[in-house]
Amino acid sequence: MYGMVNKAVEEMVVLHHGEAVWEQIKTKAGVDVEVFMSNESYSDDITYNLVGAASEVLKVPAEQILIGFGEHWVLHTAQEGYGGLMSAAGKSLPEFLQNLPDFHSRVSMIFPHLQPPRFRCTDYTDRSLKLHYYSHRPGLAPFVVGLMQGLGKMFRTPVTVRLVEAKASGADHDVFEVTWQAAPAP
Ligand code: HEM
Known part of the structure; x- marks a missing residue:
């Protein structure tokens, strides 16, 4: 992965x-890399x-580290470093999620050498959708949960994320049910 990912892990831990x-x-x-180049x-x-070692040193399950990292990624890495890209992708949580497949x-x-995840949205209602997540990388479903929680905070929209089909349990890919409440008036 690009160095910006490891750099973001470093920032979160140091913070x-x-x-x-x-x-x-x-x-x-x-890891003997002194400075990660983005x-x-x-x-x-x-x-x-790094995630495994953070789990051991901090005595927190790796899944919890990944959830925290997902929130950090949205609220710090993405918003502070790529605010334009983030705001262009939607004005509300549901709009952002619908645009996620192209993000x-x-x-x-x-x-240019990005190996990005793939997302697909189905089963829309006005308060929920199913988010399909495809990746060749194993074990990152908790990261996606954290990303959704971070987006919920970014849009000040209370959100619930539930893994309803798991690749780790033999499903073709991970499917999340994402449910949200109305955002407060601006
Ligand atoms: C401007 C903001 C963002 C940037 C610059 C960005 C960039 C990246 C980069 C560099 C990677 C590592 C992959 C690689 O290096 O080949 C990555 C992975 C990933 N990104 Fe993003 N991303 C952004 C926002 C998001 C958002 C909003 C989501 C979902 C809500 C997301 C979901 C993911 C996931 C799940 C991975 C893990 C890779 C995998 O599943 O295979 N990213 N992204």
Whole structure:
């Protein structure tokens, strides 16, 4: 994955736990990269090892780290670094979700070697939809849950996310039921 992902993991850990804990996590993960370059590609193993080591050092399940990282990704990495792309993708949570299938094609203009996830929305109602998530990378469903929670906060829209079909349990791909309440008036 592009270095910006590892950089974002670093930012999240340093924000909540400080530099010393981050160094401990890097050492445990066997990662000797001093500075991650946003635009350079790194092996996915580095990201997985960092998450695994963070889980051990912080004594928090890896799923919980990934959920937190999803929120951090939306509320810090994406909003602060790519605010234009984020606001162009929708004015409300349901609008953003409906545009999500096309989102990373725009990101690919900035990161040409991106291997993005694929999303598809079905079963729309005015308060819910099903989000289908396809990736060649295993184990990232909790990251998607965190991303949805981050979007809920970004749009000040209370949201519930439930994994209703799991690739890890033999389904073709992960399917989430995303349910939201009305956003407060601006
Ligand atoms: C402007 C904001 C965003 C940028 C710049 C961005 C960029 C990236 C990058 C660089 C990766 C790593 C993949 C690679 O390097 O090949 C990635 C992965 C991913 N992104 Fe985004 N992204 C953004 C917003 C979002 C949003 C809003 C969502 C969903 C709500 C999302 C969902 C994901 C997921 C699930 C992955 C994990 C990769 C996988 O499943 O295979 N991203 N993105």
